[in-house]
Every structure is written in structure tokens, then in C-alpha cells.
Amino acid sequence: EAQVTQNPRYLITVTGKKLTVTCSQNMNHEYMSWYRQDPGLGLRQIYYSMNVEVTDKGDVPEGYKVSRKEKRNFPLILESPSPNQTSLYFCASSYRGQPQHFGDGTRLSIL
């Protein structure tokens, strides 16, 4: 089954404790992306990757890191999380210019 898998689905953590949200897709898509969704703001793109070892900033990259060492994986790293990064996060993948497939989301709370 074609899917985008994010882990964990839920996480409560504390300020400053490094965390990684994993994302994996099984569709051989070149394009992968991370979004955050906040009430009233829709989805905002954090980082995206057009292929292995090629990443670029979206609209809200501050406080986040990504890497793309393999085509299927695109982890999102919060080196020193802060409360303003409490949000619902989505990973997505696609062929370039094609509809994106979304994961089920990761609800992150930073205290």
C-alpha cells in the first residue's frame, strides 16, 4: 500500500530536549516536504527536498533541521524545541509537480 509514515504520532516533551520526527515513503517520490499546521494559519511549509542530498527552506524554517540521505526518508529535527513549536506536523511526498501524499500527522506539545 502506498503510504507516508510518520513517527511518533503524538509527543509531549520539554523545552530544549532534542527530538526527531521520522518520515518515510514507499512510492519512490523525489519530492518530500514538512509542514506545520496551526489554528487559523493553514499549513505552512517548513522544509522541502527535491531529491537525495537536496534540501531547501520553506516559509517557516527557523528552529528546524532536515536531512535527506536516502530517497525514502526525510526526518525533521528540532535541536532545541521551544513552546512556540507546539503544533501539528505533516510530512508529504510526491513526484515533482504532482499531488502530494500526506502522512497522518504528528501532534507535538513542548512544555
Add this chain to the structure above:
Amino acid sequence: SQQGEEDPQALSIQEGENATMNCSYKTSINNLQWYRQNSGRGLVHLILIRSNEREKHSGRLRVTLDTSKKSSSLLITASRAADTASYFCATDAVGGGTYKYIFGTGTRLKVLA
């Protein structure tokens, strides 16, 4: 921010009625996509319209695109209670080596049985 905008923010209709949502955007695009989201779940793609297309249909969905006005509309005909969800438009901002996606703020649709 280059956030797109959708209106209305919320829409409540009776089952069987048509629902129309509008999306405006700011940059030149290659395509515009509409997505649906149920209660904080992942988004599901509905329809994609390319910048050289003016109208597209898929089942009960009709999408129009006016690139001169930088706007699009999504029409859901003969709505059902199961259409209750949030709907988002997304545009690709391509140029200068970038390939970003910009989502609208969404329309919350409630279809009353």
C-alpha cells in the same frame, strides 16, 4: 508570508445543496491543487488544475482557475454529510531554483443532514 487565502472561512449548508469555496493566491503558478482534511487527519488530494486550464471536473467536484485574477474556486455539487471537512487550496511557487508549496488557510465545510 505568501500565504494564500480562502473564503469563506466556514460554511454551513444543508445536504443536497451546492458548496462553493474560493481561493486567492499571490504568485505565478504551475498548478493549483485542492485538498480535503477530516478533523486534523492527513490531507487528501482532490483535484489538480494546471495554469493553462480554466476548468476541471471530477465526479461532484468542479474547479475553476482564473490566473489573471489569481483565484480559483471549488464547487461541490449535491453535498452529503460525509463532505463535512476542511478544504485547502495549494499552489506551487516555482522559480529561482525553488519549489515551494503555499497552502490557503482553509474553508471549514459543515453539511447538515
